[in-house]
Amino acid sequence: MFNLINPSRIFYWIEKLINFINSIFFVILIIALTFALILSPPDYLQGDSVRIMYVHVPSAWIGLASFTGIALFSILNFIFKIKNLNLVSKSIAPIGLLFTCLAIITGSLWGQPTWGTWWVWDARITSMVVLLIFYILFILSHKLIEQESKANKVSNLIAIIGLINIPIIRFSVDWWNTLHQPSSIKLDGTSSIHPSMLLPLMLMLLVLLLYCALILLMKYKTEIIRIKKKNIKRI
Amino acid sequence: MIQNIISMNGYGFFVWLSFAITFLACGALYYKTYKTLKKYEKDFAKELNQLSEEEKKQVLEKSKVASEFLASYNKSI
Numbered sequence: 618m619f620n621l622i623n624p625s626r627i628f629y630w631i632e633k634l635i636n637f638i639n640s641i642f643f644v645i646l647i648i649a650l651t652f653a654l655i656l657s658p659p660d661y662l663q664g665d666s667v668r669i670m671y672v673h674v675p676s677a678w679i680g681l682a683s684f685t686g687i688a689l690f691s692i693l694n695f696i697f698k699i700k701n702l703n704l705v706s707k708s709i710a711p712i713g714l715l716f717t718c719l720a721i722i723t724g725s726l727w728g729q730p731t732w733g734t735w736w737v738w739d740a741r742i743t744s745m746v747v748l749l750i751f752y753i754l755f756i757l758s759h760k761l762i763e764q765e766s767k768a769n770k771v772s773n774l775i776a777i778i779g780l781i782n783i784p785i786i787r788f789s790v791d792w793w794n795t796l797h798q799p800s801s802i803k804l805d806g807t808s809s810i811h812p813s814m815l816l817p818l819m820l821m822l823l824v825l826l827l828y829c830a831l832i833l834l835m836k837y838k839t840e841i842i843r844i845k846k847k848n849i850k851r852i
Numbered sequence: 853m854i855q856n857i858i859s860m861n862g863y864g865f866f867v868w869l870s871f872a873i874t875f876l877a878c879g880a881l882y883y884k885t886y887k888t889l890k891k892y893e894k895d896f897a898k899e900l901n902q903l904s905e906e907e908k909k910q911v912l913e914k915s916k917v918a919s920e921f922l923a924s925y926n927k928s929i
Contacts, residue, residue, distance in 0.1 A: 628921065654871070655857060665860035668867045672874040715881050723870040730866050828878055835885045842892045845918055849899055849911060 628841065631834045638831045645827065649820035657817045667814070669727040674802075675822040677720035677745070679829060681783060683713030684748060687755065688780035691773035703769045704844075706776065707759055708836035712829050714752040721745055732796055740789035741797035744782060751779035896921065 653671035660667035687709055690702040724742065725735050736742070754775045762768035790799045801810040808815070860867045900918065903911060911918050 650871075654867075659861065664863055666863040666866055668860070668863075669870045672870050676874065711881065711885075715877060719874050719877060722873055726866045726870045726873075730863055825878075828882075832881060832885050835889050839885070839889045839892050842889075842896050842921065845915060845921070846892065846896045846899060848915075849896075849903075849918070 628838070631838050635831060635834050638827050638834075642824070642827055642831070645820070646824050649817065649824045652817035653821055658811075658813055660814075663731055666727060666730045669723055670814075671817050671821045673720060673723040673727055674818060675825045676716045676723060678822065679825060680713055680717035680720050680745070680748065681786060683709050683716065683829075684751065684776070684779060685783055687713065688776040688783070691776040694769070694773055695777070703773075704837060704840045705833075706772070708833050708840055710752060710756050710759075711836065712832050714749070714756060716825070716829075717745065717749045717752055721749065728796075737796050739795040739797055740793040741786065741795050744786040744789050747782050748779070748786060751775060751782065755779070893921075 649671075653668060657668070657671075659665045687706045690706045693699065694702045694706075721742070724745075728737070729735050755772050758772040758775060759768050762771060789795060790797050802808045802815070802818075810818070858864055858868075900908060900911065900921075
């Protein structure tokens with residue numbers, strides 16, 4: 618598995634994948650936006666404001682999944698000392714930060730027409746702000762600490778500590794009385810969302826995942842070049 | 853129909869703003885990432901081309917990434 622992220626093997630494939638994603642991205646984006654903004658029905662209670670869900674929910678999922686990935690890579694890196702995992706984590710972090718910010722902002726825009734307030738310190742929203750802080754700390758550790766091995770150790774530690782927050786975010790709506798609604802989509806098959814809304818949601822998720830893959834590949838390629846550039850004189 | 857899509861029954865401001873912020877932020881990150889990648893590619897190619905033939909040969913022999921990079925970079929320009 619680790620050979621797949623070996624820079625010398627993956628370099629050629631990065632270029633191929635970037636070209637492939639670029640070629641299909643806009644077609645899927647147009648289809649997803651048509652469903653999300655025009656074809657999907659309004660909610661019987663929330664009306665058309667429910668369409669914010671099509672950017673808010675995938676953003677929150679990506680924010681959570683990215684940090685979980687970073688934390689798991691950090692644990693693996695602590696155990697197996699695989700340098701490439703640090704490069705991948707470093708490349709994922711800005712994507713996670715962006716989507717966590719977007720989840721909070723679009724959540725606030727959804728809160729105003731639904732709850733009548735832009736902001737409330739409820740458990741789900743507060744735990745998302747904590748996640749945002751962990752992302753900022755992770756990125757800052759790489760920016761501020763010059764010695765790379767030390768920066769990697771500190772960022773790995775931040776990610777592992779931050780992992781505690783992930784189940785808190787996930788179950789906050791069940792553990793506490795919150796203004797935020799409970800999950801409508803569950804993996805055990807008891808989802809309460811109608812298929813006419815699930816389809817645009819999944820399409821928007823696919824679009825944003827393709828975007829994430831594109832950014833991740835470009836960032837990973839940048840990191841490889843940065844390291845090779847640094848080592849050129851040593852070679 | 854167009855009027856309905858724009859106004860979204862009074863929720864247009866919130867819905868369109870959410871989508872606009874999402875796509876603008878994604879566009880900004882894409883632009884920044886793309887620019888940084890191109891800058892690093894250009895600098896790396898410049899450094900490789902500044903090496904003497906002997907050094908260049910040595911680097912390309914020892915680093916598969918450098919040789920792959922130079923091949924794809926020369927093709928793209």
